[in-house]
Amino acid sequence: MTVLLELRSLDKRFGGLHVTRGVSLELAAGDRVALIGPNGAGKSTLVNQIGGVLQPDAGSIHLRGVDVTRMPQPKRARAGLARTFQITTLAPQLPVQRQVELALLEREGLTHCVWRSIDAYPALQAEAQELLVRLGLREHAATATEDLAYGEQRLVEMALALALKPKVLLLDEPMAGVPKGDGARLLAALDALPRDLAVLIIEHDMDLVFRLATRIVVLAEGAVLAAGDPDTIRRDPKVRTAYLGH
Template sequence: MSLLLEVEGLDKRFGGLHVTRSVSFRLAAGDRLALIGPNGAGKTTLVNQVSGVLRSDKGGIRLGGKDVTGLSQARRVRMGLARTFQITTLAPHLPVQRQIEMALFEREGLSARAWRSIDDYPRLQDEARALLGRFGLLAHAATPTEDLAYGEQRLIEMALALALRPKVLLLDEPMAGVPKGDGTRLLSALDALPKDLAVLIIEHDMDLVFRFANRIVVLAEGAVLADGSPDQIRRDPRVRAAYLGHPA
C-alpha cells in the first residue's frame, strides 16, 4: 500500500516549552489514524506542523513521496493535504453553496481569472451541489452558514475539505461543540469518506476514536507514548494511566 504521508522526528519549541518531541508516524491510502492524548499533549501543534501552519524546528514531512517540509500551507493543499480546524472558520454571511463553489474555483486554479464569475462554470456548480447532497446539506444550499446549527457547520467544513480532492485529510476535533443530536450525522459522514483517503483525526470522544480508527497514536508531553491498533491501545497500561484512566 502506497505511503501518502511520512512524518519523521518533528520537534517544536515555543521559547523554553518543548511542545512536540521527535514525533514520527506514517499514513497510507485508506488509513484511519486517530491522534489522542491529554490536553496539552501537543496534538494540535503537531497537526499545525504537518499542515504548514507552523514551521518545525527539526524533522521532515513527505507528502506522496515528496519533501514538503519547507513548503507553505497553500502548496501542501495543492499537493493533496487538506484539514479542518478545531474552531469553525466558515464565512458566516455567505451561502453554503457559494462557499463550496469558491473552494472548487480555487482548486481548479481559476481564482486568478477575476473577470470571470463562478456562475460561468456550471460544472463546478453541479459538483458543489453533489457535495452538499452527499452530506445531506442540499436543502441549505442558499442558507448563510451563521443560520445553521453547529453540527451542520462542521459538515460544511468537511465538504469544503473534500472539495479540494485531498489525498490526506486532517480533522481537528470534528465533534467539538457538536450537540449529541447532530453527532449521528457527523459519524455517518466520517464513515462515508472515500475509502482511499488517508485520514488523521484528533478527537477526545473515545467512542468515536475506537469506532473510526484502525490505528491510534497516543501523545503525552509532546512525544509518542504508544502507536498501535485500537485493541493494543485499549490494553496498554501506559495509555490507561496517562489518558484513558485505570478501570475501577
C-alpha cells in the same frame, strides 16, 4: 501500500517548552489514524506543523514522497493535503453552496478570473451540488453558514476540505461543540469518507475514536507514548494510566 504522509522525527520548541519530541508517523491510502492524548500533549502543535501553520525546529514532513516541510499552506493544499479546524473558520454570511464553489475554483486555480461567474463552470456547479447531497446539506445550499446549527457548520467545513480532492485529510476535533442531536449526521459523514483517503483525526470522544480509527497514536508530553490498533491501545497499561484513566 504507498505512504501518502510521513513525519520524520518532528521536533518543536517554544522557548524552554519542548512541545513535539521526535514524532514519526506514516499514513497510507485508506488509513484512519486517531491522534489522542491528554491536554497539553502536543496534538494541535503537531497537526499545525503538518498543515504548515507552524514550522518544525527539526525533522521533516513528506507528502506523497515530496518534502513539504517548508512549503506554504496553499501549496500543501494543492499537493493533496486538506484540514478542518477545531474552531470553524467559515465565512458567516456567505451561502453554503457559494463557499463550496469557491473552494472548487481555488482547487482549479480559477479564483483569479474575477470577471467570470461560477455559472461559466457548470461542471463545478454540479460537483458542488453533489458534495452537498453527499453530506446532507442540499436543503441548506442557499443558507448563510451563520444561520446553520453548529453540527451543520462542521459538515460545511468538511465539504470545503473534500472539495480540494485531498489525498490526506486532517480533522481537528470534528465533534468539538457539536450537540448530541447533530452528532449522528457528522458520524455518518465520517463513515462515508472516500475509502482511498488517508485521515488523521484529533478527537477527545473515545467512542468516536474506537469506532472510526484503524490505528491509534497516543501522545504524551510531546512524544509518542504508544501506537497500534484500537484493541492494543485499549489494553496498553501505559495508555490506561496516562490517558484513559483506568
